[in-house]
Amino acid sequence: MAPPKTVRWGILATGGIAQTFTKDLLVDPKTRGVENIKHTVVAAASSSSRPRAEQFLKDVGAPSDAKAYGSYEDLVKDSDIDIIYVATPHSHHYQNAMLCLENGKNVLCEKAFTVNAAQAQALADKAKEQNLFLMEAVWTRYFPLSIYVRDLITSGRIGPVARVLSDNSMALNPEESFSDGKHRMVNPDLAGGALLDLGIYSLTWVFQTLYLTQPEDSRKPPKVLAAMKGYAATGAADEMTTIVLSFPRSAEAGGDAHAVATTSLRVATTPGGNGDAPGIRIQGPKGEIQVFPPAFRPTHTKLILSDGTVEEKHFAQPGPGKGSGWKNGFGGGSNAEGEGHGMFWEADEAATAFVDGRKEGKYESLAESILIMGVMDEARRQGGLKYPEHIETTKYPVQL
Ligand SMILES: NC(=O)c1ccc[n+]([C@@H]2O[C@H](COP(=O)([O-])OP(=O)(O)OC[C@H]3O[C@@H](n4cnc5c(N)ncnc54)[C@H](OP(=O)(O)O)[C@@H]3O)[C@@H](O)[C@H]2O)c1
Known part of the structure; x- marks a missing residue:
């Protein structure tokens, strides 16, 4: 069997789900029977400060040579990164994912993909134009x-x-x-x-x-x-x-x-x-x-x-196992010792797609993500819920 290919991740934002995802990402894929790829974290960026990104990398147990950036603009210029995981609030996904795509980076972007379908469509168009991988991080689909x-x-x-x-x-x-x-x-x-x-x-x-x-x-x-x-x-x-x-x-x-x-x-x-x-x-x-x-x-x-x-x-949530001393969880909750959170399956899919040269996720195409955003647009239209124009817009760049 061919040796696993190592995929190099950059993490954009350092909040709750970025922590959970990155800890899962660094669990050996063999613990869940995945042999074709490995993950490593080469950089993380915080929009608030570089020390915050440094602390994040320490907290998640990233390799000691992973780089910490104090802005997302610096992260997207790092030529060592294969895929960027976008973990900001959904109001910011459009601007942040577009920044990555404009700078030639493949993207795994947290849910909800964007604020509306027009933004999702614009990201899909940009990914196609740049021949880049883009996927909404709906982790549950990959369980x-x-x-x-x-x-x-x-x-x-x-x-x-x-x-x-x-x-x-x-x-x-x-x-x-x-x-x-x-x-x-x-x-x-x-x-x-x-x-x-x-x-x-x-x-x-x-x-x-x-x-x-x-x-x-x-x-x-x-x-x-x-x-x-x-x-x-x-x-x-x-x-x-x-x-x-x-x-x-x-x-x-x-x-x-x-x-x-x-x-x-x-x-x-x-x-x-x-x-x-x-x-x-x-x-x-x-x-x-x-x-x-x-x-x-x-x-x-x-x-x-x-x-x-x-x-x-x-269904088990595999991980390093009992006795490893390793724990993950989200929002103050903790899973049992050695039990993964389950975010690695979507990461495995994104990494495999990258290695294989595919441009979309296997279990949710960009067209389906856009369609679902359209259903939410229609629900908001019927319910009379509109967000501020600066987060609904497809204009780029907009300072949020
Ligand atoms: N898949 C899941 O299970 C799951 C669970 C929870 C959340 N999510 C999704 O993940 C995204 C982030 O959620 P979260 O719970 O991680 O949120 P969070 O803890 O508030 O973290 C968001 C991070 O985004 C960055 N950020 C940039 N601009 C911001 C702004 N104006 N306000 C707040 N944060 C800003 C901050 O990091 P820096 O300061 O380092 O830049 C912040 O730490 C959301 O889209 C949410 O829907 C997914």
């Missing part, structure tokens, strides 16, 4: 659990999917958790609200079960009906959004299919982090597939068929 669920669907175990109910909600008590209104969850200047931050996962489950599983030439955009409740404390942000989608399908493929995608900052899919009720139900005439919360990092599924068959599965 073995998601691949298993999609395989269950295409193998016909539940028959043609007729309906999907999909929720990603967290009782965050926004007035208390985000009392100054500045947090990206509620701040209009950071494209705050439930839809772009959490609802993207509800839509991810809808699209990867009702759209991606269709033969490519028969996938059609859904009709969209949305209700949105604003978050009173900061005005232009949603605290709850509900989207009804109708996917056109031929009679032979099962006819039209429906989905309900829901998200809320105030109620939880299952209260207290208790994952005992399925947040996602994928229903067909022969049974249903249940996926248990959280929608973004699920580890538990149940297949229930009308003939009484029940197949339950628990």
Whole structure:
């Protein structure tokens, strides 16, 4: 077997998810059976200061020769970088990803990809023009659990999917958790609200079960009906959004299919982090597939068929293992010792695509990312939610 190719990453921003991602990235891919590539971190940049980037590199255990930059503009000029991971708030993704692409860098960009579909389209156009790799970092799509669920669907175990109910909600008590209104969850200047931050996962489950599983030439955009409740404390942000989608399908493929995608900052899919009720139900005439919360990092599924068959599965999050002393997690939470967070699978896909010369992710094309951004645009249009012009614009560069 050929030796693994090493892919050199640059990390743009040093916040919560940048830490989690980079720690996962540095776990030996062999621990999850990946032999074709290896990852290394060659640089990180903070927009606030160089010492912050230095501290970040120390905290995540990056190689000692990794470079720390005090601006994103310096990072994108580093010729040692193969791919840049963009981990700023979604309000900034368009400007930051465009900066990378303009400077000839491949990009893995956090969700939500951009603020709107026009920005997503402009990034895709720029990547094509520059012949660069670009992918939205919807990590859940690359989980073995998601691949298993999609395989269950295409193998016909539940028959043609007729309906999907999909929720990603967290009782965050926004007035208390985000009392100054500045947090990206509620701040209009950071494209705050439930839809772009959490609802993207509800839509991810809808699209990867009702759209991606269709033969490519028969996938059609859904009709969209949305209700949105604003978050009173900061005005232009949603605290709850509900989207009804109708996917056109031929009679032979099962006819039209429906989905309900829901998200809320105030109620939880299952209260207290208790994952005992399925947040996602994928229903067909022969049974249903249940996926248990959280929608973004699920580890538990149940297949229930009308003939009484029940197949339950628990998926591991591999990592360096017990006794390694290594821990990862997000937002103050900690996984068990040696257990990965699960962000390495998307990184493996981005690195493999880079090595193979592919320009898009395998399980979510840029066209699908743009389509989903368009669904969120339509939900916001129906709900009357518009963000400030400087973060909705496709103009570049704009100082944010
Ligand atoms: N995949 C997942 O599971 C997951 C989980 C959480 C978040 N996310 C996504 O990741 C992105 C970042 O979320 P996060 O939780 O990491 O946020 P965060 O902790 O607030 O970090 C964001 C970082 O972006 C940089 N930044 C640049 N301009 C900023 C500004 N005006 N305001 C705030 N930060 C700014 C800062 O880093 P520097 O000062 O170093 O430049 C900051 O540390 C969001 O798009 C979010 O949706 C994904």
